[in-house]
Amino acid sequence: MRDEHSQLSGFSAEWLALRAAADRRSRSQPLLAVLRRRVVATPARRLRILDLGAGTGSTLAAVAPLLPRPQQWTLADDEAALLRIAATGRRPSGTSVQTAAVDLADPRALPGLMDGTHVVSASALLDLTSRDWCRRLVRLMARRSGAVLYAALTYDGRIVFDPPEPFDAPLCRLFNRHQRGDKGFGAALGPAAAPELAALAAAAGAAVRTAHSDWRLGAADAALVRPMIRGWAAAAREVAPEQETAITAWAARRTAQAGEGRLRVRIGHRDVLACW
Numbered sequence: 001m002r003d004e005h006s007q008l009s010g011f012s013a014e015w016l017a018l019r020a021a022a023d024r025r026s027r028s029q030p031l032l033a034v035l036r037r038r039v040v041a042t043p044a045r046r047l048r049i050l051d052l053g054a055g056t057g058s059t060l061a062a063v064a065p066l067l068p069r070p071q072q073w074t075l076a077d078d079e080a081a082l083l084r085i086a087a088t089g090r091r092p093s094g095t096s097v098q099t100a101a102v103d104l105a106d107p108r109a110l111p112g113l114m115d116g117t118h119v120v121s122a123s124a125l126l127d128l129t130s131r132d133w134c135r136r137l138v139r140l141m142a143r144r145s146g147a148v149l150y151a152a153l154t155y156d157g158r159i160v161f162d163p164p165e166p167f168d169a170p171l172c173r174l175f176n177r178h179q180r181g182d183k184g185f186g187a188a189l190g191p192a193a194a195p196e197l198a199a200l201a202a203a204a205g206a207a208v209r210t211a212h213s214d215w216r217l218g219a220a221d222a223a224l225v226r227p228m229i230r231g232w233a234a235a236a237r238e239v240a241p242e243q244e245t246a247i248t249a250w251a252a253r254r255t256a257q258a259g260e261g262r263l264r265v266r267i268g269h270r271d272v273l274a275c276w
């Protein structure tokens, strides 16, 4: 299971479409305003943005309309099928897009991709990566004065259910343990990713801002919540197969509540903006 909240294989376009609306309304607007101010002050004829783990292009869709044009986006992902969708998506005029099908875990990938970019962005990616990978990213960013890193929607380990029940906390602990497994970049930072990235960037001389970008999901979001319940339960079973019965019963109760519009879930995310 590569996606933190999905049981679907890989990161399917269907799953990314399901989460796009929640992502869009959850991004920290104050942080986006700072990003915009910073970019407006950048003396660039054409703004160059590299989006890491771009998927079907939801960062571009959310951020491009806010920034001055012309813009040149490079969307990097190791799933060519997702990039094909991203390449044909709607975008504001004055925005051009190229794609790069690369494994970002390969240490040779980042330097070439980052060459000449003003902004590096990543949404819902950092929690999959490792401490070494974040350190490498920050080191490359810090080499260029004026560089901007916008890392949004990183899962931070908090899942709060309403109504609550006693098995929520054990389930969340099991899921978070799973989040620290290898997701292709070595041992994943999981819920520690956003504070770790912020600390690394500050230590490397960046002005760093962080903000919450929690998903607040309710009755209207059952189509998104149900696969997440399956994903949380599958992850919990992987790390604690001996708790199979309790996990399956919990998932059945929560799925029924979601289907009846009686479940609200808040999922903790953080946005980080680092400016050199």
Ligand SMILES: C[S@@+](CC[C@H](N)C(=O)[O-])C[C@H]1O[C@@H](n2cnc3c(N)ncnc32)[C@H](O)[C@@H]1O
Binding pocket: 003, 011, 016, 023, 052, 053, 054, 055, 056, 057, 058, 059, 076, 077, 078, 079, 082, 102, 103, 104, 105, 122, 123, 124, 125, 128, 183, 184
């Ligand atoms: C949770 S999705 C987020 C996608 C998109 N940023 C969004 O917000 O909708 C994580 C993305 O990272 C990509 N990814 C994961 N591991 C990767 C790797 N090693 N190299 C390149 N892309 C990777 C996945 O294919 C997926 O598109």
